[in-house]
Amino acid sequence: MKKSDFYFDLPERLIAQHPLEQRDASRLLVLNRADGSVTHRHFRDLIEYVQPGDCIVFNNSRVIPARLMGHAVGRTTPIEVLLLTDKGDGLWECLTRPGRKTREGVELTFGDGMLTATVEKVQPDGNRLIRFHYEGIFLEILDQLGTMPLPPYIKEKLEDQERYQTVYSKTPGSAAAPTAGLHFTDEMLDALQNKGVKLAFVTLHVGLGTFRPVKEEEITDHVMHSEFYMMDEATAEQINSTRKAGGKIWAVGTTASRTLETIADEDGLVRAQSGWTDIFIYPGYRFKAVDHLVTNFHLPESTLMMLISAFASREMVMEAYRQAIEQEYRFFSFGDSMLLY
Known part of the structure; x- marks a missing residue:
């Protein structure tokens, strides 16, 4: 599979330069993996899709002023x-x-x-x-x-540094934010728990290798960077009990997805551990642990595009991106969100 298979043309005006005033006011593109249909919602509507007994896994790494x-x-x-x-x-x-x-x-x-x-x-x-x-x-x-290491495509100054942190960030160590989680508010987290949804937290310290361009045309020649991850006993128990009870596992972001897929066995069960992962997920990969994925819109030809194209399909993802551009969604770190359901 070629790097160019994951290229799309993005107008520069759609690259979000600042976060919205209200985190959960961002738009949410919902991609149904069963039939490829696309629905346009707002991020706060995510609660409607999560069912009681499901478990949402967040990455609680905190960005350091690196x-x-x-x-x-x-x-x-x-x-x-x-x-x-x-x-x-x-x-x-x-x-x-x-x-x-x-x-x-x-x-x-x-x-x-x-x-x-x-x-x-x-x-x-x-x-x-x-x-x-x-x-x-x-x-x-x-x-x-130090100052916050914002991505190079963000040209405007960030007035409130906490807007490049998730509301649940806890463990310092990332050089970039796990941006899929930037849309969640404390009120949304409370509403999810009140609905009977489990909230679980892993740590994966995001390195800038995540954003480095893939240079090789054959994507299998790409060498993935390593990132440090941690999962504790309480989180492992939440995930395993959800799986055994028939609930679904939601991953917030590609970083949470990579952590879960690194740790999970063939049955999707996990155990407490820490270490370094260089897992590279691209089409053909079979997901073991993640049932639904919440993510932002990613750069063309990036490993993140390849991961979500493995979770749905390249054709579905590229069509969803075409619609997002047509509908003028906001892209990248401070942009809108996508649910692969």
Whole structure:
């Protein structure tokens, strides 16, 4: 299967530059996988589709202010560092710009020396392994010095940083938001529970590899990035009891989907665990754990387009996207939502 099979032409005006004032006021395109029919609703209508006894699985990872601006010690040229993956003991995998200014051994400083760092290794893909030196709590320093790493297609300034967090975000560690969950409000979560729906939470720290373009024309040649995930005993029990009772498992976002499909056995049952996943889901994959999927609209030729095309079919998804463009849905991180039902 070719990368170009997942291409579509998107007018730039449809790329959402800011979130709507009310999270659940976004539009919801409902794709019925049984017959390919499309219905146009609003996100708050999602509650009508979820049944008592179902379980919705959310990714509770929280975005960290991962973009740092500093410079090399003794220099004045600005250097941007984007934190990607925590390797432990102050060591992070990072993107840097300009790369030529961050060779191995370069010493960096941020915030008048509040935070310093050493470039320890330049990896084959160009990412840097950088060790940070500081006193106190690293995340508190990031809160002071860092900014939210919004995707490059968002050109407008985000006034309220919490709008790039889900209302249920809990565990810091993502370089990008699990954006399918941005539409949920506390009131919606309460309404779902009052309807008899179980709410379960996994953690998958979203890396920017999710958004990197697929370069190979044959998609099977693409090498997927790894992301860290966690599922606790309580969540595993909620999912397994739902499955055994005949309820449906809903995944909010491709990150929750990848976590569930990484952990699930052939019967869709899961167990508490943590680790790294590089699962790459594309057409031909058989889903084991996810029955219904809530997701945003994705970039052309992305691994996320390939995942949802595996969940429905490429033809159904491309037709749904054609209708979304025709109806002028808002696209990408701050855009509208889609239910594959």
